[in-house]
Amino acid sequence: MKSIVILISGRGSNMRSIVAAAAQQRWPARVAAVISNRADASGLEWAREQGIATEILEHRSFLSRDAFDEVLAARIDSYQPDVVVLAGFMRILGEAFVNRYDGRLLNIHPSLLPSFPGLHTHRQALEYGVKVHGCTVHFVTAKLDRGPVVAQAAVPVLDVDDELTLAARVLEQEHIVYPRAVRWIVEGRVVLRDGLVRVVGEESVQSLLFGR
Ligand code: GAR
Numbered sequence: 001m002k003s004i005v006i007l008i009s010g011r012g013s014n015m016r017s018i019v020a021a022a023a024q025q026r027w028p029a030r031v032a033a034v035i036s037n038r039a040d041a042s043g044l045e046w047a048r049e050q051g052i053a054t055e056i057l058e059h060r061s062f063l064s065r066d067a068f069d070e071v072l073a074a075r076i077d078s079y080q081p082d083v084v085v086l087a088g089f090m091r092i093l094g095e096a097f098v099n100r101y102d103g104r105l106l107n108i109h110p111s112l113l114p115s116f117p118g119l120h121t122h123r124q125a126l127e128y129g130v131k132v133h134g135c136t137v138h139f140v141t142a143k144l145d146r147g148p149v150v151a152q153a154a155v156p157v158l159d160v161d162d163e164l165t166l167a168a169r170v171l172e173q174e175h176i177v178y179p180r181a182v183r184w185i186v187e188g189r190v191v192l193r194d195g196l197v198r199v200v201g202e203e204s205v206q207s208l209l210f211g212r
Contacts, residue, residue: 002029002186005081007089008036012043014087014178021179029186032079069097095142105140108178117145122166133157135174137181148197153177
């Protein structure tokens with residue numbers, strides 16, 4: 001049984017979708033722990049109710065980013081994870097941390113990368129006027145919101161959209177695409193070579209578009 005550690009900072013809806021999929025689809029993996037850098041992250045309570053180990057490690061109580069990263073890594077490593085999943089974890093992680101988990105640190109970003117890195121992605125998409133928006137699951141590298149793309153899902157942008165409606169449409173896709181990508185990894189189907197990802201047995205990209 002493989003081990004997954006999930007890092008959150010807030011409500012943790014992506015975490016829930018992964019925990020639920022792992023149980024319902026009988027993955028060869030379990031979520032061993034959920035760690036938050038904020039004590040008030042509402043996702044923690046849900047994780048506790050599921051009987052998952054939870055930890056709080058507040059970045060504010062550390063003097064430097066490196067000091068925080070080092071303790072965080074020690075806590076993560078105590079669960080011997082095969083995959084570390086960032087699910088709305090709103091802290092930039094330093095290079096040493098990222099390198100330590102090279103090839104097993106995943107993130108979901110609410111845009112079709114490389115478009116709209118950083119914050120307020122839905123606002124950026126609306127201001128730019130794109131007609132298609134979405135989300136990206138990628139391996140984390142030292143460059144912010146960069147890294148080999150594992151999966152993407154696209155949604156239409158409608159004339160009537162505001163940030164909230166667009167965020168909701170994208171989030172619905174996040175809940176489909178993120179569990180799917182984590183599952184591929186724990187099933188050993190993700191091949192990462194020269195910065196590019198190939199998913200064994202997943203030739204069709206259609207399944208990732210508009211939630212199909
Ligand atoms: C999600 O939309 C995720 O893509 C985004 O934060 C939200 C977390 O929601 N992540 C980032 O912006 C990372 N740069 P959740 O806590 O309900 O999963």
